[in-house]
Amino acid sequence: MSTRRPIFRHPDLPKNDLGHTRKDYEGADSTLCAGCGHDSITNAIIQACFELSIPPHGVVKMSGIGCSSKTPAYFLGKSHGFNSVHGRMPSIATGANMANRDLVYIGVSGDGDTASIGMGQFAHVVRRNLNMTYIVMNNGCYGLTKGQDSATADRGSSSRKGHPNPFEAIDLCALAIQLGAGYVARGFSGDKEQLIPLLKGALQHNGFALVDVISPCVTFNNTATSTKSYQWVRDHMEATGTIDFIPPRHEITACYEPGITQNVTMHDGGIIQLCKDDDTVDITSRRSALDALEHHREKGHLLTGLFHASDQEEEETHTILKTTAKSLNSLAEEQLCPGNSILEKILDDYR
Amino acid sequence: MIKIKSVNDFVIRFANVNGSGSASANNLFAKAVFRLGVPVSPKNIFPSNIQGLPTWYEVRVNDQGHLGRRGGYDFIVAINNRTLKKDYDALESGGYFLYDSTRALDDNFDRNDIILVPIPLTEICNREIESPKLRQLLKNIVYVGAVAYLLDMDLSVLKDSITRQFSKKPKLAEPNINALDLGFDYAAQHFKGLCELSIEPCDRLTNHIMIDGNTATGLGALYGGATVAGWYPITPSTSVVDAFDKFTRRYRLDEEGKCRAAIIQAEDELAALGIAIGAGWNGARAFTATSGPGLSLMSEFLGLAYFAEIPVVLVDVQRTGPSTGMPTRSQQSDILAAAYASHGDTRHVLLFPGNPNECFEMTAQSFDLAERLQTPVIIMSDLDLGMNDHVCTPMQWDDGRTFDRGKVLDHDQLEAMTEKFGRYLDKDGDGICYRTYPAAHPTKGSYFTRGSSHDEYAAYTEDEQAYKRCMLRLTRKWETAKSLVPKPHTEINDDTTAWGAVFFGTTTQSAQEAFERLADRGIVINTLRIRSFPFQDEVADFINRHQTTFVIEQNRDGQMRSLIINECGINPDRLVPITNIDSMPVTAGHIIQAMEQTIDSSKAPATKPDRGEER
Numbered sequence: 001m002s003t004r005r006p007i008f009r010h011p012d013l014p015k016n017d018l019g020h021t022r023k024d025y026e027g028a029d030s031t032l033c034a035g036c037g038h039d040s041i042t043n044a045i046i047q048a049c050f051e052l053s054i055p056p057h058g059v060v061k062m063s064g065i066g067c068s069s070k071t072p073a074y075f076l077g078k079s080h081g082f083n084s085v086h087g088r089m090p091s092i093a094t095g096a097n098m099a100n101r102d103l104v105y106i107g108v109s110g111d112g113d114t115a116s117i118g119m120g121q122f123a124h125v126v127r128r129n130l131n132m133t134y135i136v137m138n139n140g141c142y143g144l145t146k147g148q149d150s151a152t153a154d155r156g157s158s159s160r161k162g163h164p165n166p167f168e169a170i171d172l173c174a175l176a177i178q179l180g181a182g183y184v185a186r187g188f189s190g191d192k193e194q195l196i197p198l199l200k201g202a203l204q205h206n207g208f209a210l211v212d213v214i215s216p217c218v219t220f221n222n223t224a225t226s227t228k229s230y231q232w233v234r235d236h237m238e239a240t241g242t243i244d245f246i247p248p249r250h251e252i253t254a255c256y257e258p259g260i261t262q263n264v265t266m267h268d269g270g271i272i273q274l275c276k277d278d279d280t281v282d283i284t285s286r287r288s289a290l291d292a293l294e295h296h297r298e299k300g301h302l303l304t305g306l307f308h309a310s311d312q313e314e315e316e317t318h319t320i321l322k323t324t325a326k327s328l329n330s331l332a333e334e335q336l337c338p339g340n341s342i343l344e345k346i347l348d349d350y351r
Numbered sequence: 352m353i354k355i356k357s358v359n360d361f362v363i364r365f366a367n368v369n370g371s372g373s374a375s376a377n378n379l380f381a382k383a384v385f386r387l388g389v390p391v392s393p394k395n396i397f398p399s400n401i402q403g404l405p406t407w408y409e410v411r412v413n414d415q416g417h418l419g420r421r422g423g424y425d426f427i428v429a430i431n432n433r434t435l436k437k438d439y440d441a442l443e444s445g446g447y448f449l450y451d452s453t454r455a456l457d458d459n460f461d462r463n464d465i466i467l468v469p470i471p472l473t474e475i476c477n478r479e480i481e482s483p484k485l486r487q488l489l490k491n492i493v494y495v496g497a498v499a500y501l502l503d504m505d506l507s508v509l510k511d512s513i514t515r516q517f518s519k520k521p522k523l524a525e526p527n528i529n530a531l532d533l534g535f536d537y538a539a540q541h542f543k544g545l546c547e548l549s550i551e552p553c554d555r556l557t558n559h560i561m562i563d564g565n566t567a568t569g570l571g572a573l574y575g576g577a578t579v580a581g582w583y584p585i586t587p588s589t590s591v592v593d594a595f596d597k598f599t600r601r602y603r604l605d606e607e608g609k610c611r612a613a614i615i616q617a618e619d620e621l622a623a624l625g626i627a628i629g630a631g632w633n634g635a636r637a638f639t640a641t642s643g644p645g646l647s648l649m650s651e652f653l654g655l656a657y658f659a660e661i662p663v664v665l666v667d668v669q670r671t672g673p674s675t676g677m678p679t680r681s682q683q684s685d686i687l688a689a690a691y692a693s694h695g696d697t698r699h700v701l702l703f704p705g706n707p708n709e710c711f712e713m714t715a716q717s718f719d720l721a722e723r724l725q726t727p728v729i730i731m732s733d734l735d736l737g738m739n740d741h742v743c744t745p746m747q748w749d750d751g752r753t754f755d756r757g758k759v760l761d762h763d764q765l766e767a768m769t770e771k772f773g774r775y776l777d778k779d780g781d782g783i784c785y786r787t788y789p790a791a792h793p794t795k796g797s798y799f800t801r802g803s804s805h806d807e808y809a810a811y812t813e814d815e816q817a818y819k820r821c822m823l824r825l826t827r828k829w830e831t832a833k834s835l836v837p838k839p840h841t842e843i844n845d846d847t848t849a850w851g852a853v854f855f856g857t858t859t860q861s862a863q864e865a866f867e868r869l870a871d872r873g874i875v876i877n878t879l880r881i882r883s884f885p886f887q888d889e890v891a892d893f894i895n896r897h898q899t900t901f902v903i904e905q906n907r908d909g910q911m912r913s914l915i916i917n918e919c920g921i922n923p924d925r926l927v928p929i930t931n932i933d934s935m936p937v938t939a940g941h942i943i944q945a946m947e948q949t950i951d952s953s954k955a956p957a958t959k960p961d962r963g964e965e966r
Contacts, residue, residue: 055790055793056793057790057792057793057794057797058790060633060789060790072799073799073811077797078793078794078797079789079790079797080787080788080789080790080797080798080799080800081797081798081799081800082629082632082799082800082801083799083800083801083802083803084625084655084800084802085651085652085655085802088621088622088625088651088652090622090625091581091617091621091622091623091624091625091626091628091629092625092626092628092629092632093629094581094615094617094622094625094626094629095579095581095625095626095627095628095629095630095631095632095633095635095637096629096630096632096633096789097629098578098579098613098615098626098629098630098635098637099578099579099629099630099631099632099633099634099635099637100633100634100635100788100789100790102790103789103790120618120619120622121618121621121622121625123618124617124618124622128615317613317615318613321610321613321614321615322608322609322610323609323610323611323612323613324605324607324609324610324611325605325607325609326605328578328579328611328612328613328630328635329578329630329633329634329635329788331578331611333576333753333754335605335611336576336578336603336611337573337574337575337576337748337754338573338574338602339748339750340747340748340749340750342602343570343574343746343747343748344745346570346598347560347562347745347746350560350561350562350566351386351559351560351561
């Protein structure tokens with residue numbers, strides 16, 4: 001089953017600051033199952049990039065293996081993509097980012113790709129604070145191999161196979177916060193009002209940003225007994241609040257729902273505005289974020305929204321390594337090769 | 352008893368405890384021999400351990416320039432009590448045994464065919480050196496001073512070396528020089544005329560350098576324009592990246608002191624190669640360095656880079672396998688694992704450096720090859736080459752040389768294109784397609800890289816014909832590679848001899864010594880040194896012109912022989928394996944013995960009668 005996008009587009013489609021329409025951010029037709037949560041996330045990525053006026057060719061799309069990892073083919077068709085090997089996207093993304101620090105890096109992975117086979121690489125790309133947006137399309141199962149439980153499946157949850165999962169679930173958001181990620185959020189593929197601003201905040205974050213998106217697998221894991229089904233998520237979802245991403249040089253509007261507002265300024269002057277019901281939550285604090293996650297887990301709720309956005313000046317990998325400001329892949333030969341007279345000087349140390 | 356007597360031709364072995372500072376003292380000695388113009392080859396035989404286990408440092412001095420391992424020891428400096436007896440027993444008859452006589456030798460040290468050189472090293476150090484911390488370190492320098500006297504060496508060369516070594520901390524030079532004098536003076540007072548081994552300055556080495564292969568490899572990566580390195584620590588490859596790091600800090604800084612290279616210590620070897628592949632894909636010259644266990648882990652990614660056609664350089668400094676094997680011993684045993692790394696039909700370009708000069712040259716060249724061929728290039732070094740110092744001719748860089756960045760379409764070329772860009776379209780018929788870097792053009796040239804089956808436009812395909820076209824094009828590219836990789840070095844010494852020999856890498860020194868000695872006995876052998884894979888026609892032609900060809904290598908199973916049989920379609924009977932698996936660098940003696948066995952049992956005339964000169 002594949003989803004075909006309409007060919008006809010209204011001539012007066014809205015344009016962004018670069019003069020592009022949303023269509024310029026689309027990719028190939030999806031080959032995922034009809035109703036797959038991943039397609040909704042794909043659309044949210046398209047919308048976020050469109051709204052942020054990111055050049056449609058200026059993104060590098062990275063993925064591993066699995067249903068989720070196919071999606072980079074379905075958005076930003078003018079950008080290069082790299083569908084690597086299972087669980088190894090973080091290292092490929094690290095190398096690509098080292099070669100050219102001027103592009104926007106979006107990694108798409110799944111729960112199997114990240115929380116099982118790719119757990120090591122995931123943990124270390126967080127530690128390195130690579131400047132990228134890492135999106136997990138989290139459905140709690142291995143779709144492409146027909147529905148085995150994954151490491152994010154909740155204990156006791158059962159998929160279409162009918163056996164309750166006996167193992168503890170890995171919470172990727174809690175893990176990322178512990179490992180020092182500067183931006184950590186969880187969305188739901190069924191709630192694009194929440195997801196798009198979460199993605200926009202992630203894309204503007206300087207450093208590693210994780211957006212874990214619960215994305216029901218309609219074919220294998222959308223049963224009444226699954227905690228990753230549309231119904232269960234809708235019934236148990238609690239949000240940290242309503243978030244909005246305000247780009248630089250835009251007026252901050254008042255909170256549109258009653259509550260407490262917390263603003264976090266991004267490195268480029270953009271502002272994340274969180275309107276929340278609970279003023280004890282402080283998204284700039286790791287501890288507060290972990291407490292909130294644990295609190296809701298105990299209650300059997302699924303907490304979504306922005307958990308953590310660091311207000312500290314983050315050191316991303318290039319800053320840590322003190323690499324030159326110019327992208328490494330653009331350096332000319334004379335900047336790289338010291339020449340023969342220097343070689344002779346070097347060799348004097350070996351005489 | 353006949354003392355071993357020789358000028359500039361002997362082997363001296365230092366037996367120490369690792370972590371005691373002996374390595375730099377022993378290196379000081381080897382460097383001094385080198386600076387006297389005498390060909391020298393030190394080999395560090397060290398444990399996989401940081402402190403407390405036995406370690407040996409073997410130095411072969413040979414003014415004929417034979418610098419492979421010889422085997423046998425003419426002079427032993429025995430500083431390690433735990434191996435004292437073993438070292439004592441290992442000494443050649445008529446050899447010299449220098450030991451710390453602060454403690455007397457046990458009664459079972461009862462050889463009467465060797466010369467004892469007792470020096471109370473500990474006692475001297477305790478008496479003469481105030482700082483207890485320095486005593487241990489300087490004890491090593493004291494014995495070097497004594498050895499210098501015994502071998503008639505010019506002490507000023509050693510002192511000069513120390514001064515150079517501590518040029519930034521001259522205060523440290525003084526106690527070292529004093530220690531050198533202590534040893535020298537003691538030996539002068541007690542052992543005048545005792546030792547008949549000596550080192551005389553000679554002019555065999557003119558412009559030569561003494562450098563380890565890993566440093567030369569790191570230097571090659573600097574000159575080859577590498578900007579990204581992903582790596583994971585593993586003996587014996589670690590010093591490749593250390594060297595690259597050191598050179599980039601000096602020669603790759605921009606005006607603000609920021610580095611024009613990114614070196615990332617990864618979480619494992621998988622990630623290390625992944626980082627290099629990601630960078631290579633995005634247009635940076637990138638590499639990783641590892642050894643056998645890392646190569647095994649990297650197989651998955653090598654398959655991806657082969658199939659998705661991404662340039663990347665991998666330096667494999669081979670060690671003794673299988674599994675963890677002997678991490679600090681040398682071997683040439685990753686040949687097949689590297690050549691065919693990864694599942695499915697894969698083949699990788701291999702380069703086989705034989706000395707540090709080639710480590711430099713081939714590493715620099717490997718980036719050109721990887722980008723031209725859009726595929727992994729693996730440099731097959733080994734521990735002996737990588738971690739030991741070798742005397743070689745100095746590297747040179749032609750300032751007119753430019754990097755070959757391969758077939759890459761830039762913005763203007765894409766702009767001018769009228770047809771649709773196809774990442775895997777073989778437009779030139781050489782199997783190599785055009786690639787683009789991300790963000791090269793706003794609307795043209797983007798593609799989706801994948802390790803899954805893809806068509807000419809990089810789209811996923813399960814069309815069997817498209818898959819087949821892709822795989823067959825890769826074999827076409829393999830043919831193209833043959834015209835680009837370094838050619839073998841062939842020496843035809845006799846048009847009519849029945850014997851050929853094929854070897855590569857660190858086997859070279861000992862093999863050449865063996866051939867010279869066999870020629871002295873009237874056995875003439877033509878030789879071919881493999882320098883790369885895929886094999887050019889020269890390899891099969893060489894083998895086919897001889898009745899029998901020896902394949903000399905340092906592993907158990909004759910991996911290079913298997914590769915030749917498989918790739919060149921050679922009848923296995925024509926290839927006689929000569930292998931060395933004692934985890935020590937192969938000796939000329941071992942090669943000669945194995946070759947003579949075959950030659951003697953053969954009825955074929957080995958030589959033309961008028962050429963041989965029997966001894």
